[in-house]
């Protein structure tokens with residue numbers, strides 16, 4: 001791991017904006033803003049949870065961090081260095097340190113390759129000088145580390161279960177010794193019992209390696225279990241960020257409260273029911289608060305002025321003109337563990 005002053009965050013995102021072409025006809029090319037004015041930082045070894053409903057821009061943000069989609073504005077700083085200024089070669093070095101695990105593990109694994117070959121890929125790419133024998137040893141060790149039998153090395157992805165495929169995908173991401181692992185809904189498509197096993201595996205790997213994690217999920221119970229801090233996105237923007245205890249115990253943004261209230265019961269949370277909070281979020285609104293159509297606290301100012309993310313307390317930021325400061329007692333609050 002490279003060294004940097006302790007006060008420099010591992011990752012710092014500043015006013016990030018990502019746009020896509022929207023259907024608008026050939027002559028009137030329109031842009032859809034999927035992520036806007038997004039800023040946050042992540043320290044080495046920290047786990048940050050990211051929640052928000054479908055279409056709120058979570059995956060787009062993750063992909064922009066790795067430069068898998070271009071940013072229209074803003075900066076992503078890795079140990080103080082702006083990734084958007086880097087050439088291809090330097091960016092490849094950084095990719096080694098920033099790895100991602102996706103939701104659909106089977107689709108992310110090449111069906112023509114054995115598991116051993118899949119795990120060898122990162123070594124071939126990032127450490128081509130590693131000798132064949134050393135390579136085999138490291139693959140064997142990783143297969144054990146992610147809790148798979150040794151014989152898995154000669155098998156193909158379609159011969160494995162969903163949970164085993166996700167273990168392989170995590171092993172592949174870990175092969176390059178990442179300092180940041182981005183998990184985008186990495187447990188969402190798995191059976192409940194398997195979800196717990198994969199979450200435990202991620203926690204063990206993090207404890208062993210000291211890597212940071214950005215954990216994206218609809219499952220609030222899992223996010224609460226894993227994260228030290230949580231970011232809440234709505235309509236491409238951050239609407240609230242706070243330490244886990246504050247976010248789940250005293251949420252300020254009406255959307256965060258609705259999100260927590262929409263968890264039907266702790267039992268259902270434990271069953272890892274996928275959150276479905278209304279329809280897909282709209283893109284960022286140009287004026288006013290994007291949540292005003294659904295907000296029970298909306299007032300005239302919410303239509304006139306777009307709220308900015310501001311400090312409410314130490315380590316607690318909210319973008320709302322009328323944050324819900326008093327009394328919160330959602331069912332989630334009664335429990336300390338998922």
Ligand SMILES: Nc1ncnc2c1ncn2[C@@H]1O[C@H](COP(=O)(O)OP(=O)(O)OP(=O)(O)O)[C@@H](O)[C@H]1O
Nearest residue numbers: 020021032034052053054055056057058059060061
């Ligand atoms: N390549 C693309 N081209 C055009 N629009 C896109 C593209 N990728 C994402 N979008 C749009 O950007 C918005 C944010 O999508 P994104 O996939 O980031 O949401 P998400 O929060 O990850 O949702 P989910 O929880 O369903 O995974 C959506 O409206 C989506 O349709």
Ligand code: SF4
Nearest residue numbers: 289292295302320321
């Ligand atoms: S700014 Fe207004 S509309 Fe938006 S969440 Fe806050 S109270 Fe609701």
Ligand SMILES: [Mg+2]
Nearest residue numbers: 058059060184
């Ligand atoms: Mg997504």
